[in-house]
Amino acid sequence: MNQEIFDHIYCNLSDNDKNIIQLRLSGKKYQEIAQSMSFDQSSVGRKLKSIAKKFKYSSESNLEWNEYLVQIFTQYKPTFVIHELQEDYGFHPVIMPGRPEKIDSPFYIERHRIKRCTIESECYEAIEQPGSLVRIKAPSRMGKTSLMKRIQDKANKNNYFPVYLRFDTLIEPDNINNVNNFLKAFNKNIKSQLPDVSYGLSWDDNNAKISCTQAFKELLIYLKKNVVLLLDEVNEIFNYPEISKNFFAMLRSWYEESNNSEIWENLRMVIAYSTEYH
Template identity: 65%
Template sequence: PEIETQILELYLSDKDITQQEIAKSVNCDQSNVGRKLKAIAKKFNYSESSLDYQEYLVKIFSQYKPDLVDKKIIEHYNFYPVFMPDKPEEPDSPFYIERYQIRRCSVESQCYQEIERPGSLVRIKAPNKMGKTSLIKKIQDKANENNYISQYLKFNLLIEDSNVSSVNNFIKGFNKNLKSRFPDVSEGPDWDDNNAKISCTKDLKALLLNLQKNLVLILDEVDEIFQYPEISKDFFAMLRHWYEESNNVKIWRNLRMVIAYSTEYHGTLDIYQSPFNVGLPIELKEFEKEEVIRLILLHQLDPKIVTDLMSMV
C-alpha cells in the first residue's frame, strides 16, 4: 500500500525522524507507524528473536537498496551494501546473463548474426545501467573472435567546444579520432574543410580499402549529439549514406556499424537519411523478474528479499 511505502521511505531518509513526525507527514495515528514498519519487516523474514524490527529494516535496506537509506543511518548501524556490479560485465563474466527480445533467440545471438552480414547496422537503445555497454563488449569480443577489426568510440569524449562549434568541426574531430586508431595506415585523400561529410566518407573508404578486412565500428552514446540539431542531422545522414553504400560499392560491405543510445531521437531527419529506421533494432528494457532472480542467484543474494523489494519500491 502507498502509505506503507511513504512511512518506510520517511523512516529510512532521516536518522533523527520520530514516529510522531512520520505520522504527521502521512496523516495517520502514531501507533500505526510502528505497526506498519513491523509489518514491512515481517515481509522480509523478520524474526523477533533477532534484531528489533526497526534495526532489521535498516539492515535489509542498507544491504539491498542503500540509495533509500540516509548515510547517517548506515554509519550509525554499520550496515553496508552487499556487492553488486557497478561497471559493465566483461564478455567472459559468469555474472553476465543473456537477454531475450524474441523467443528462442537471445539478443546477443541476433547481434552476432547481424555483424556477420555485409554492410550491416545494429541499433541498441537502452537506459543507463541496463546492460548496454556489457552487450557492446560481447559484440566486440565476437567481432575479434571472427578476426574482424573492431573500434569503439564513445561520443561523450567528442563533445568539446572546438568540435561542436560547427558540423564540419565535429565530423573532422570524429574522423581524426577514428584515424588515430590506425597509425600504420597511410593518409587518405586531402581534407576539404568546407565539406566534411564527403571528406570523412572518402577517408573511411580509403581505410576500408587499406584494411581489406571487416571493420566493426561501434559508436556509443550517440545521443550526446542529439542536443546539437545541425550536427546530428548531418552526422546521422552520413551514417545512413555509409549503410546504403554497401548496396552499391563492394568495399563498403566490409563496414558493420553498431550505434548505441539511451534516449529516442526526436530531431528532424528525412526517413531516407536516418540510420534509426534501418538495420537491426535492439531495445534493452528493465530486467524481467525471472532475469532478476537469475542475477540474484549468481550473486548469491536472497531472492525473496530482492523480489519483495522490487514490488515495494
C-alpha cells in the first residue's frame, strides 16, 4: 500500500462507504452510525469489514480489520482519525521531513561508509585537521544541509568559530552581475556571523579576490581560533561561470596557503553541492 493506491481505492468507494468510514473514524459507535445511515446496527460491522477488504485487508494480517482501518487511515488520511482512536490502537501519523532535520531529530540516520565508521564521524575528524577541506556532494533532498548542521554543531562543541552560509541567499541581481559585487556580499555575510572586527583594509574593486583574501586573513589573525567555513548550496553559482571560476579559484588558493602559512591552517572548509548541477 502506498499513497497513490490508497487514494485510488478511496476515490472509488461509494458515498455510503465513505460516510460510514468517516463516521467510524470520527469516533461514532455502531449504534450512532446505524441511526445516521438508516442501517440495521448489526450490518455496520459487516460493511466496515467489507471496506477494509477493499483496502487490501487480509485475514492473514496480524491486525484485526478494525485496527487495520485505523492504521491505514492514520498513515494516509490522518485528518479523518480522531486522536483517541489513534491512541487506543497505538497508531500515530508519520510526518516525513521536508526540511533540514534538527540535531536531535529521530528521522536523521547516520550514514555508514565502512564498518564502524560513519560519514559524520569522518567529517568531524576532518574539521579537526589544520587547513582541511571537506566536500559533500549528493542529489537534492538527501540530507546535505542536515549533515552540515551537525558539522556546525560539532565545531561549536570544539570551541571553533563556525560560519554557515547558504549560497541561494547570495543570488540576487546586485550580487551576481560581477565578481566584485559577489565577493563583497560573500565577505559581508561572513563578517555578520563573527565578532565585530575593525578592518583597516580598503576594498579594491579591481582586485576583488585579493581584497577578499586579505580581509579573511585579517579575520583569522584577529580571532586566533579555528574557523569552520560551511558553504551550502554552492551549486547556485554554477550557472554563473565567471563568478564560480573566480570564487573557487580563490577558495583553492586559501586551501593551498595552509601548506605555507600557519594562520591559514586555522581555516577548515566544508562545501556542499547538489550533483544535479555537477
